[in-house]
Amino acid sequence: MTAKKDYVRPLDFKTGRVDMNHGAGGRASAQLIRELFASAFDNEFLRQGDDGAALPAPPPGHRLVMATDGHVISPLFFPGGDIGCLSVHGTLNDVAMMGAQPLYLSASFILEEGFPLADLKRIVQSMAAAAAEAGVPIVTGDTKVVEQGHGDGVFISTTGLGALPPGRQMGGARGRPGDVVLVSGTMGEHGVAVLSLRESLEFETAITSDTAALHTLVADLLAAVPEGAVRTLRDPTRGGLATTLNEIAAQSGAGMLLQEAAIPMLPQVEAACELLGLDPLYIANEGKLIAIVAPEAADAALAALRAHPLGRQAARIGVLTDDPHHFVQMATRFGGQRVVDWLSGEPLPRIC
Amino acid sequence: MTAKKDYVRPLDFKTGRVDMNHGAGGRASAQLIRELFASAFDNEFLRQGDDGAALPAPPPGHRLVMATDGHVISPLFFPGGDIGCLSVHGTLNDVAMMGAQPLYLSASFILEEGFPLADLKRIVQSMAAAAAEAGVPIVTGDTKVVEQGHGDGVFISTTGLGALPPGRQMGGARGRPGDVVLVSGTMGEHGVAVLSLRESLEFETAITSDTAALHTLVADLLAAVPEGAVRTLRDPTRGGLATTLNEIAAQSGAGMLLQEAAIPMLPQVEAACELLGLDPLYIANEGKLIAIVAPEAADAALAALRAHPLGRQAARIGVLTDDPHHFVQMATRFGGQRVVDWLSGEPLPRIC
Structure with missing residues (x-):
C-alpha cells in the first residue's frame, strides 16, 4: 500500500491553470502550497505548517511596527518588476518608514480561476527573491481562489512586522x-x-x-x-x-x-x-x-x-x-x- | 480663507458608491479612511495616521504569532454574519489556535468600483463590532479599488498578531x-x-x-x-x-x-x-x-x-x-x- 500523496501528479507549471480546487482547502490547495509557496518561500517558520507562525519577539525594549498593503497592480508584469517583488517592497518600505527594522512578512493571495500557473510561479519566485534579498522571510500565508470574472489574475496583500528601537519617535x-x-x-x-x-x-x-x-x-x-x-x-x-x-x-x-x-x-x-x-x-x-x-x-x-x-x-x-x-x-x-x-x-x- | 478640508462634502453612505478615486491615494482616499475606517475602528494606534502602527511588544519572554487570512466569501452577507465579522473571527482564531493571545489586527480591503457605500459601511461596522467584542484593535490598514468586473464587491485580508507564552509548544x-x-x-x-x-x-x-x-x-x-x-x-x-x-x-x-x-x-x-x-x-x-x-x-x-x-x-x-x-x-x-x-x-x- 502506498501513502496517499503518491497518487497526486505534480502541478503543471507549464500549461496548467489555477482552478477552484486550489482554493477549496483540500488536497489541491495543499499541493499548491507545498509545490509552489512553501517551496519558493522556504524558511523555518513557514515549515511549521500551522495556521500561523510562531516567531521570536523583537529585542527587549523594542516596540513592534505593523503595516499592511494590498497590491492590485495592472498589468502584473511591468518594466523593472512585477506584482510579486512589489508586494514585498511596498510593505517592507511601510515598515521601514516608521523607523523600524523589518523582521517578518505574511502574504495573502487572491487568485482568479484560470490564471496561468506559469505566471503565478514567476510572481511567487519574484516575491521569494525580493524577500531573500531584503533578508525578511515570508513566514505565513493564505490562498483563496475566486471564479473567473470575479478577480483580476492575482491580488496580493502583504503584512510586515518590524522592530522599533527604544526611544525612536517618527511620524x-x-x-x-x-x-x-x-x-x-x-x-x-x-x-x-x-x-x-x-x-x-x-x-x-x-x-x-x-x-x-x-x-x-x-x-x-x-x-x-x-x-x-x-x-x-x-x-x-x-x-x-x-x-x-x-x-x-x-x-x-x-x-x-x-x-x-x-x-x-x-x-x-x-x-x-x-x-x-x-x-x-x-x-x-x-x-x-x-x-x-x-x-x-x-x-x-x-x-x-x-x-x-x-x-x-x-x-x-x-x-x-x-x-x-x-x-x-x-x-x-x-x-x-x-x-x-x-x-x-x-x-x-x-x-x- | 478656509482650511481645505471644508471643501469636501461628506461621503454619501445612503446612495453613494465606491469609485476609482477612493483607491487613488488622493483626497477621496483620505476621506474614505477618515469618515469610514478610522471612525469605525478608532483606537490609539490607528490614530497615529502613519503608514503603519507602532505597537507595544508582547510581555517579556513571549514569542509572537502571526497569521493571515484572505476573505472572499460570496454572498457577503449571510445568516449569522457577514464578511466583516468573519474577517475578524477567522484571523483571530488562527492566532488563538497557535495557543497565543491575540493582540492586534491589520486589514487590507480590495473594493470593486460601484460597490454601495451603504454595504461597505455595514461590513466595516460589523468588523469594528467583532474586533471590539474580542478586545483586539484593528491597528493599521489599506484600501485599494479595482474596476467594475475585476473584483467582487469586497475582499478583506486580515493579519493577526498574538503573544505566545514562554514554553508553549503547540502545532x-x-x-x-x-x-x-x-x-x-x-x-x-x-x-x-x-x-x-x-x-x-x-x-x-x-x-x-x-x-x-x-x-x-x-x-x-x-x-x-x-x-x-x-x-x-x-x-x-x-x-x-x-x-x-x-x-x-x-x-x-x-x-x-x-x-x-x-x-x-x-x-x-x-x-x-x-x-x-x-x-x-x-x-x-x-x-x-x-x-x-x-x-x-x-x-x-x-x-x-x-x-x-x-x-x-x-x-x-x-x-x-x-x-x-x-x-x-x-x-x-x-x-x-x-x-x-x-x-x-x-x-x-x-x-x-
Whole structure:
C-alpha cells in the first residue's frame, strides 16, 4: 500500500491553470502550497505548517511596527518588476518608514480561476527573491481562489512586522517649520513605467520601475544623524510626491515651500509625462523616500542618502513653513509660486 | 480663507458608491479612511495616521504569532454574519489556535468600483463590532479599488498578531497515538448557512453561521489542563472537519479513529446536507475548534470546553492511532468502518 500523496501528479507549471480546487482547502490547495509557496518561500517558520507562525519577539525594549498593503497592480508584469517583488517592497518600505527594522512578512493571495500557473510561479519566485534579498522571510500565508470574472489574475496583500528601537519617535506629525524636505532620488519612474505599458507607449529610452526595498537606506540615514533629527519618513507611492507631502503637511500642521528645480527627475520621465498629460509630482514611486529632517542635520542626512546605492540622486527640495493652512507651495522654475494641491481630477488607478 | 478640508462634502453612505478615486491615494482616499475606517475602528494606534502602527511588544519572554487570512466569501452577507465579522473571527482564531493571545489586527480591503457605500459601511461596522467584542484593535490598514468586473464587491485580508507564552509548544505535529480528538461543538453550520443562501434554499429551521472568536474558549481550555497536554488546536474551516483532521494526521504522522455517532451536528444541518448532496464532514465551520489532547487530560479539557458558552456541545469524537499511512478512519453509526479522505470531487468555493 502506498501513502496517499503518491497518487497526486505534480502541478503543471507549464500549461496548467489555477482552478477552484486550489482554493477549496483540500488536497489541491495543499499541493499548491507545498509545490509552489512553501517551496519558493522556504524558511523555518513557514515549515511549521500551522495556521500561523510562531516567531521570536523583537529585542527587549523594542516596540513592534505593523503595516499592511494590498497590491492590485495592472498589468502584473511591468518594466523593472512585477506584482510579486512589489508586494514585498511596498510593505517592507511601510515598515521601514516608521523607523523600524523589518523582521517578518505574511502574504495573502487572491487568485482568479484560470490564471496561468506559469505566471503565478514567476510572481511567487519574484516575491521569494525580493524577500531573500531584503533578508525578511515570508513566514505565513493564505490562498483563496475566486471564479473567473470575479478577480483580476492575482491580488496580493502583504503584512510586515518590524522592530522599533527604544526611544525612536517618527511620524507625520513631528515636522516643524524650518525642517528640511529631502527626497532620496528621481521621482515618477514606477508610475510612468506602468502607465506607458498600459497605454502601449514605447519611449526611446525605456523607463523602468524603481521598485526596491528601502530599509537599508533608512538604516544608513538614521545612523548618520542624532536620534530625533529625522522627524518623518514616508514613501511617495499612490498619489506621488505631491499627495504625500500634503499628507505630511496636514499631519504636522506646517506648510511647505518646495523648489521645483531641485526635484530630481529623469528627462525621459518628464517627456513621458508631457506626452501622457500627467503631472510627474502625482506619479507613484516604489523605491524612493521623503525625509523631513531637522535643519542642523540636513547636510549629514543628505550625505548619508547619497552614499547608498539607492540614494545617489538624493536632493534637498524644500522646507517646512509656518502656515496655518498647511499649504504645499512650490517656487517654479520660471520664478513664480503655486500651490501643489492634493490629487484631483482623474485618478491613476491600479498603479500599485 | 478656509482650511481645505471644508471643501469636501461628506461621503454619501445612503446612495453613494465606491469609485476609482477612493483607491487613488488622493483626497477621496483620505476621506474614505477618515469618515469610514478610522471612525469605525478608532483606537490609539490607528490614530497615529502613519503608514503603519507602532505597537507595544508582547510581555517579556513571549514569542509572537502571526497569521493571515484572505476573505472572499460570496454572498457577503449571510445568516449569522457577514464578511466583516468573519474577517475578524477567522484571523483571530488562527492566532488563538497557535495557543497565543491575540493582540492586534491589520486589514487590507480590495473594493470593486460601484460597490454601495451603504454595504461597505455595514461590513466595516460589523468588523469594528467583532474586533471590539474580542478586545483586539484593528491597528493599521489599506484600501485599494479595482474596476467594475475585476473584483467582487469586497475582499478583506486580515493579519493577526498574538503573544505566545514562554514554553508553549503547540502545532499539528505534536499529536501522538492515544491522544484524544475533541471538537468544541456542532459541525457544519457556517458552510450550510452560506450554501443554502447561495442555492436559494429555505429550510424550516433557519441555519445560521457559527462565526465567532474562539480565543477566550482557547484560554479557558489551556488553563484547565497542564501545559503541553493540548498538543494541537485547529479550526476546521475550509474543507471542514474531515480535511482538517487529515492535515493533522499528516503532520503528526499518526492515524485517527473517529466515532461517527459522537460527532455533534444539528439535525437541520444533517437534513440540509442530505438535500444539497453534501457530506457535512467537509463543510466549513467558523466558530469551532478541534483539540488534540493527551488522554489523561481529556476529561478536564472537555469539561473546560463545555463550561464556555461557545463550547456547550463539545464532544470527544475519536483517538489518534498508530498508522504509518496516517489514515483518518471512522466507525460509522451502522457498525462499519470507512476512511474519511481529504476533500475530493467538487469543491465548495467562496465559503470563507
